[in-house]
Amino acid sequence: MPRSIWTGAISFGLVTVPVKLYSAVNRKSVRFNQLNAKTGSRIAQKRVDASTGEEVAYEDLVKGYEISSDRYVVIDPAELDSVQPAKTKTIDIEDFVDLDEIDPRFYDHPYYLAPGPGGAKPYRLLLEAMRETNRVAIAKVVIRQKENLVAIRPMDGGVLGMSTMIFADEVVPADRIDDIPDDVQTNEREVEMAKMLVDSLAGDFEPGKYADTYREDVLALIERKAEGKEVAVQPAREEEAKPVPDLMAALKASLDAVQKGKPEGDGKSGAKKEPAKPRAKKAPAKRPAAKR
Helix, strand or coil, X not given: CCCCCEEEEEEECCEEEEXXXXXXXXXXXXXXXXXXXXXXXXXXXXXXXXXXXXXXCHHXXXXXXXXXXXXXXXXXXXXXXXXXXXXXCXXXXXXXXXXXXXXXXXXXXXXXXXXXXXCHHHHHHHHHHHHHHCEEEEEEEEECCEEEEEEEEEECCCEEEEEEECCHHHCCCHHHCCCCCCCCCCCHHHHHHHHHHHHHCCCCCCHHHCCCHHHHHHHHHHHHHHCCCCCCCCCCCCCCCCCCCCHHHHHHHHHHHHHHCCCCCCCCCCCCCCCCCCCCCCCCCCCCHHHC
């Protein structure tokens, strides 16, 4: 059973909502240790002085910020503590904004917020109010001695989700990317063909149908080696550079391939396929509290 990693309260106006914080993700990356190939033993990491080559004791370590090549400003822990944000147990809501206004680039790590003792009623009230208005709460909270900008929004299952956010000056503006062309022209026929291809591949987002196949393959490889089986390593082959295909021919071939894979009656009759209509937004459904 997940354990809460922080407890506190959401504050907006004069209302406080006691909450508990849970991580919403469980990273499943495959981690390796460094070993000595000759002995099979783990490699120990040592802190070594770059100028003398001697190992440095932990108590002799200090924090330094490099201001130029090999020039550092040494910061004492007490000095760093003097600028730490005040440790509070409050998520202070500063604004409510429309969900559609938040660029996904600003989202960082997701969490769940559950009601704390005595917080069930105000928790439900805040959740339903944001669901009805399609609003997201933008707030600040101190977690692990760091002030975080966060977004709180209602999620499926009657739970409030909270995501830490990237501050504006941490996001790289797209106009700083030199490789984005600004002088490419497209014609109406190309755009229509591309739209038909997009529509033919359109569907609902089902997260469960996507899997980390690389992680699965790595774990299967580890299992085979642990059982003493040999793993055949295929020699790497350099891919030959392929000529750039004609854009319209590639679009048409892609459409034909998609249509061939569809069941009878779905675009095979030769009739012109109507572009998919944008889906109307569903009105927020009111759910009785008893079903939560």
